[in-house]
Amino acid sequence: MNKISKLPRSSPEEQGISSSAISRFLDYIKEQELELHSLMIVRHGHVIAEGWWHPYRSDREHMLFSLTKSFTSIAIGFAITEGLLSLEDTLASFFPEIEIKHKNEFRDIQVRDLLTLSAGHENATMGWDLQQIEGSWVEYFLNIPLDHEPGTRFLYNTSATQMLSAIVQRVAGLPLIDYLEPRLFEPLGISRPYWQTSPEGHNTGGHGMSLKTEDIAKFGQFLLQQGFWEGRQLLDKNWIKEASSFQIDNGDNKEDDWQQGYGFQFWLSRHGGFRADGAFSQFCIVLPQQDAVVIITSGTHEGPSILNLVWEHLLPAMSDRSLPADDESRTILNLQLNHLMLPTPKLMKTSPLDEIVSNRVFKMDANEKNIKEVSVIFNSDSCTFVLKDDRGEHQIICGYQEWIEGATTLFDNALHSVYLPTEITVCAKAGWRSEHDFEMSWCFVNTPFTDTVVCHFDGQQIQLNRTVNTDQSVTRPTFIGKMVQL
Template identity: 40%
Template sequence: MSSLPRSTPQDQGLSGAALDAFVGALDSSGQEIQTVMLLRHGHVVLEDAWSPYRLTDPHMLFSVSKSFTSTAVGLAIDAGLLSLDDTVVSFFGPDELPETISDHLAAMTVRHLLTMTTGHSKDTVEALSRDRRMVKVFLGLDVEHEPGTVFVYNSGATYVLSAILQRLTGETLLDYLRPRLFEPLGASEATWQVSKEGITTGGWGLSLNTESLARFGQLLLQRGVWEGKQLVPAEWFEAATSKQVPNDNEANPDWQQGYGFQFWRGRHNTYRGDGAFGQFCLIFPEYDAALILTGATFDMQAVLDTVWDHLLPVLEGKEVTPVTKPDRLELPPPSGPSPTGGDGHTYRFAANEAGLSAVRLDPDGTGTFTFAEVEQGSHGSYEIVCAPGGWREQRIPGVSRDAVTEPGQRIVTSAYAEGDAFVATFRWLETPFVASAACRTADGQMTIAVNLNVSFGPTTFTVTSTA
């Protein structure tokens, strides 16, 4: 698969200076952007990465995954394997269904899973994560409302779509999509998290690089056609990206414009797949354009506001506010004095939120941090060295799971002193996650104050070594 064609902005009817101003606005927005790519008329007219991030690295996409699950459902419907009106309970046996099937559960259909109108009063994903048998847990939950009447964003619903597809095809969602979508698009790097019960997670867990996600965006613009072949039925993408249900109970304006089949409608006649902390595949049908962003922010609305203020006028051919684009786009390490030498002792930690199992601060001012393997999404136990100065790049080794070897991933680190603390910073470059760890020793123990840039849980906590 060749790369997407490149073009000057001018050849695709856009101002290069205005696109530079858009990148400058992203850079100065206060929201961390890691990569950006803009397609116009099928050509890449803008591509940038904030060092040490790279456009070619896979990136964790979180709920952008849902739009790919929707695509798989569309393919399965086209193949005659299921329909939108099939009931959810019809796909599962007595070992997974509750003893008593409520009227609301009995009425729940594939359409309700796709449109987040299952009838649950809150996202089911937290309940699912408490038990290995996630499908059984989902089916056993109370369905408080009549399906189809209330929009509640529900990643558990997408997980069940993945489970249904696996039952019907005999393949995981990733394996089903490889020959039908990922290979034709050239997304050979695609990986997708698998649950403890062996089901592709569906609603989250997909990793792709920026250009592969851009190819998916172009496929959407081309209504499912790729290199002359209809990969996905045009009718499916038309329905999936249209407003199927209202969602004006959501908080932010770009999340109140309607919901399709695992796609959000947005302002300015746009639609998108989006994922936690600023992952976007944003489609502008009127302007034959697709914008891909990866980043790390809690305020995704602020990112979209920057797009409306600084990119939409470019597409409309209007004057834009000039914003200077830096000569170099980068996310530098925190600066400070070099740490003083440590005692060389290895401090060990019980299981904790940071995943740290041991830390050693050496007399030469470097620190060695050992991260313990966790059950899901880890790359095994590994050591990472932190030292003062610029980013130090290392590679977390891959691990084998179920006869499949996961690739390793890049990480960069740096360190500085803050009073008596050795402060280490870690950037896992295939994710949005950045952690700082301020290490202090006293009375034979080490205490580490951990700060995370973004998280689904607490962003600050403290861990203390065992005696």
């Protein structure tokens, strides 16, 4: 059982950064309409600023996507330190029972090649692709023909990291989550995370982990301290140095934070830093020169804009020494941090159509999602959206003025990428944006995703449209139905 410990807290000024600089950073985040879900800044081992955009909270885990890869790198580091494998070992040598049905003209893929995402393929097999494979992911990967000499060409490829997870489980006899429990999670006081598994029972090494913001911060501080934690060297510091150093070229644009070079499942950043990095702007930014860690969870593709604001407003404000107390600026910052919230549209609570459509069943035309019926039940302070499909009945309760939290099975994996839950926590708000258009916001608060669902009522007909915050160009088809006569 992990001890649940917290990082020490301090004021920004005590750790050499002004509260006003952090306030400016938050102002620009808001001005540029960047959807952050949490922010935690650690300086000299102390949390100096932390905030969550309501309805996200400190006690909720957040999907990390490819930020997971860096945890897999650390597991490989432990395994190498313990003599279970080496960088030069070949992938095929760990799975002699798997028949490779093609012959390569190139050398075999080594552990080092998997770590540097240079396995030799022309095309990537990403998390969504893996989810479509019902059989062995390892067998599938080993039977992809190579197009290049391994180790010579960087290709961002989640399936390569998945092979690292399979290797650790093969040599250690434990899945990644259990292998890391006594070595990393327990010493750092990290709550046991949610972590997906493959059909073979391997944790998904390249994606699939969820963690609380502070637990990500502990991981970042562990990296900053080169594996040293509370008087113990948990992992050989040389591994973290190597993993976070330039190992392979990934581009030549010196202004692009995704072309600064790649380590062992870590991205190198501008300004001498490195980071663990996941889709929709999940960041664990480690800044050794500033002795700082910045954690950000988000629901946006605008990662470059977020990093630019870190470089422009947080980095220059970090001083080598403590600053004088600034109670006024600190009070302003604390007010900002305590009142962060996701922006939602201003909607009307009622419409003349309330009584006409409330609790009426709309039978849907044939559609690709097999939605059979929908209905909306309007109450004084909330409404309940009900949808029936071939999986059964699903409900989401929406507040008019406040988010209402619940659990739902109404999750759309075509909109939400690779995660496949059967039930998920949702916070929902709703209201009328016009007499005929009822709009709901469904915020899946352990994920980057908020869906906007609009019901357009026109006489006896309903039109249902659904979009997602992370990509407004991705929509479900318009679903059309007609009111069932009483």
